Amino acid sequence: xxxxxxxxxxxxxxxxxxxxxxxxxxxxxxxxxxxxxxxxxxxxxxxxxxxxxxxxxxxxxxxxxxxxxxxxxxxxxxxxxxxxxxxxxxxxxxxxxxxxxxxxxxxxxxxxxxxxxxxxxxxxxxxx
Amino acid sequence: xxxxxxxxxxxxxxxxxxxxxxxxxxxxxxxxxxxxxxxxxxxxxxxxxxxxxxxxxxxxxxxxxxxxxxxxxxxxxxxxxxxxxxxxxxxxxxxxxxxxxxxxxxxxxxxxxxxxxxxxxxxxxxxxxxxxxxxxxxxxxxxxxxxxxxxxxxxxxxxxxxxxxxxxxxxxxxxxxxxxxxxxxxxxxxxxxxxxxxxxxxxxxxxxxxxxxxxxxxxxxxxxxxxxxxxxxxxxxxxxxxxxxxxxxxxxxxxxxxxxxxxxxxxxxxxxxxxxx
Numbered sequence: 001x002x003x004x005x006x007x008x009x010x011x012x013x014x015x016x017x018x019x020x021x022x023x024x025x026x027x028x029x030x031x032x033x034x035x036x037x038x039x040x041x042x043x044x045x046x047x048x049x050x051x052x053x054x055x056x057x058x059x060x061x062x063x064x065x066x067x068x069x070x071x072x073x074x075x076x077x078x079x080x081x082x083x084x085x086x087x088x089x090x091x092x093x094x095x096x097x098x099x100x101x102x103x104x105x106x107x108x109x110x111x112x113x114x115x116x117x118x119x120x121x122x123x124x125x126x127x128x
Numbered sequence: 129x130x131x132x133x134x135x136x137x138x139x140x141x142x143x144x145x146x147x148x149x150x151x152x153x154x155x156x157x158x159x160x161x162x163x164x165x166x167x168x169x170x171x172x173x174x175x176x177x178x179x180x181x182x183x184x185x186x187x188x189x190x191x192x193x194x195x196x197x198x199x200x201x202x203x204x205x206x207x208x209x210x211x212x213x214x215x216x217x218x219x220x221x222x223x224x225x226x227x228x229x230x231x232x233x234x235x236x237x238x239x240x241x242x243x244x245x246x247x248x249x250x251x252x253x254x255x256x257x258x259x260x261x262x263x264x265x266x267x268x269x270x271x272x273x274x275x276x277x278x279x280x281x282x283x284x285x286x287x288x289x290x291x292x293x294x295x296x297x298x299x300x301x302x303x304x305x306x307x308x309x310x311x312x313x314x315x316x317x318x319x320x321x322x323x324x325x326x327x328x329x330x331x332x333x334x335x336x337x338x339x340x341x342x343x344x345x346x347x348x349x350x351x352x353x354x355x356x357x358x359x360x361x362x363x364x365x366x367x368x369x370x371x372x373x374x375x376x377x378x379x380x381x382x383x384x385x386x387x388x389x390x391x392x393x394x395x396x397x398x399x400x401x402x403x404x405x
Contacts, residue, residue, distance in 0.1 A: 027241045028391055047388035049246070070390070075259060075275060075381035079210060 025098075029108045033099040037067055037107075041091045046084040048073050051121075053112065055093060069097055069107040071121050082121055091115070169218055169370050172312060172352060175345040179311075182267055186285075187311050187345055189263040189270065192380055193373040195353075198256035200329035201369055210260040212374040214350060220368040224331060230362030233332045242323060245392065246385035248279055248300035250324025251317055252339060252357065261373075262380050270306060270313065275380045283315050290316045293336060300324060302339070312344040326357065326367070334361035349375040 025031070039055035050070040057065050071077070074084075087093070097109035112120040180188040194208035196215040202222050208215035226234060243249060249257060257276035264271040270283040283304040290296075290305035296319025297303070303319040318338045326333055342354040351373040358366045 027238075027244065045388055048382075048384045049387070049389060052388065052390060068390075073259075073383060075383045078381060079378070 025108065028100060029098040030101045031098050034096070035099050035107050036094075036096050037069075038092070038094045039067060041087055041089055041093060042066070043089065044084070044087050046074055048075070051077065053087065053093070053095070053109070055095070065105055067095075067105045067107065069095055069109045071109055071112070077121055086120055087112075093120070169216060169352060169372055170346055172342065172344055172354070175311065176347040179345040179348045182265065184267045186267075186308055187313070188265055189313070189343065189345075189351065190265045192260055192262040192376040192378065193351060194260045194376050195255060195373050196371060197258055198369065198371075199327060201252075201256075201327045201331065201357075201367055202329075208260075208374055209258050210376055210378075212376055214372055214374040216372045218370045220370070221365070224367060225364040227360075227362055227364055230332070230334070230359070233334075233362065239325075239330050239332075240323075244389075246277060246389060248324070249274075249276055250326070251281060251301045251304075251320065252326045252355070253324060253328070254279060254281075254301070255353075255355075255371075256327060259383065260376055260380060270315075273380060275383055277385045278383050285313065290318055293318045293320075293338070298322070298335060302337075309342075312342050315339075315341040315343070317341070332362065333357070333359045336361040346372065351375075 037055075037057050039057035041053060041055045043052075043054040045052040045054075050073055052068055052070050054066065054068050057067055059065060077083075077086075092115040094111075094113045095107070095109050096111040097107035100106035100108075109121075114120060175187075180190065182188045194210040194212040194215055196205040196207060196217040197209050198205050198217045202219055202224060204219055205217035206215070224230075248254075254272075254274045254276060255261065257274065259275035261275060262273040264273065265285075267285075269285055272281045272283065274280070279301070281301045281304065283306045285306035285308070287307040288305055290303065298319060298321035300321055300323065302317040304315050304317040306313055306315045308314070316338065317340075320333070320335065320337050322333060322335045322337065325331055326337075337357060337359045339358075340356045342352075344352050346352050353371040353373055355369045355371070356366050357363075357368075
């Protein structure tokens with residue numbers, strides 16, 4: 001699978017920022033460094049203050065890189081109808097988000113889609 | 129706080145925590161309890177229809193309420209964080225007028241992101257978070273329960289005046305004193321430690337901050353909430369917001385900020401941490 005890291009103009013970060021509740025988005029992530037990734041889920045941490053999704057991304061040259069991306073908190077996601085079983089190990093997902101400022105394979109996701117195109121963890125109450 | 133009030137506070141908090149422990153499996157989409165929300169924020173006045181009342185006849189605000197996400201007190205906001213309808217924030221302060229001392233403090237960068245470390249969000253900002261809040265109330269006090277970090281704050285409603293800030297212990301959430309003006313609960317709060325911001329936009333305030341909140345029912349499912357903040361050390365004019373809170377039919381949920389705080393535990397935030405410099 002292919003990794004695309006696109007550098008876009010700042011301003012779009014607001015789409016992801018509202019998902020963050022316990023820290024300043026700009027303190028951790030760079031809204032101008034957008035990432036678009038497809039990979040296989042290895043672990044889901046369903047815990048406050050953010051859920052974390054771990055997944056392996058296969059590069060064009062066959063190398064596998066591991067990514068970790070954070071989303072909203074369980075209390076908000078549960079209120080929207082999601083739960084700890086919404087994403088399982090082995091699921092293939094497509095993730096869009098903003099990369100961490102430290103350059104590690106860490107992101108804050110604004111979108112997670114399953115292989116069938118179904119959007120996961122969407123419709124968070126904070127997005128208003 | 130006298131012994132009886134302290135015991136009463138503990139009972140209220142214990143009950144709230146018990147509720148929090150059993151509600152997670154029941155959680156579902158937050159929905160209002162019916163009734164169309166007001167199209168605009170009406171002036172303070174008598175509620176439409178019957179409202180819940182305490183044994184002493186005063187309005188009883190107990191319950192779970194949705195609020196608007198207010199990231200910046202100088203901007204309006206619409207919509208409820210928990211999925212109900214009718215939450216609004218109207219600001220009378222499109223721009224904060226800083227004193228020279230306030231302007232100098234506001235310009236300081238970087239600011240310490242205390243929320244990242246799961247420290248209290250502060251009294252004003254806790255009402256503006258992405259998660260709902262609740263009230264538990266009796267004749268003697270109002271207990272405010274915020275889902276954000278599961279913080280609480282006790283407001284005595286016995287009408288005793290709030291001492292000046294110089295006589296109050298500095299705390300994250302301040303010290304409050306409540307009094308009734310008819311069916312409006314007026315809460316004055318001071319004694320802040322000034323380690324927080326008034327909003328996510330990182331607007332700063334000083335140890336001279338005082339807030340006055342006026343809470344009244346619009347109808348049984350909607351609260352009119354008026355917040356006026358004064359800080360003569362940092363601001364030349366008061367900051368005022370007026371909001372509508374909408375009753376929810378679902379309870380508050382658990383939120384443990386410390387549980388999986390990877391930014392701190394794994395250090396990838398620390399490159400930008402002013403404490404590290």
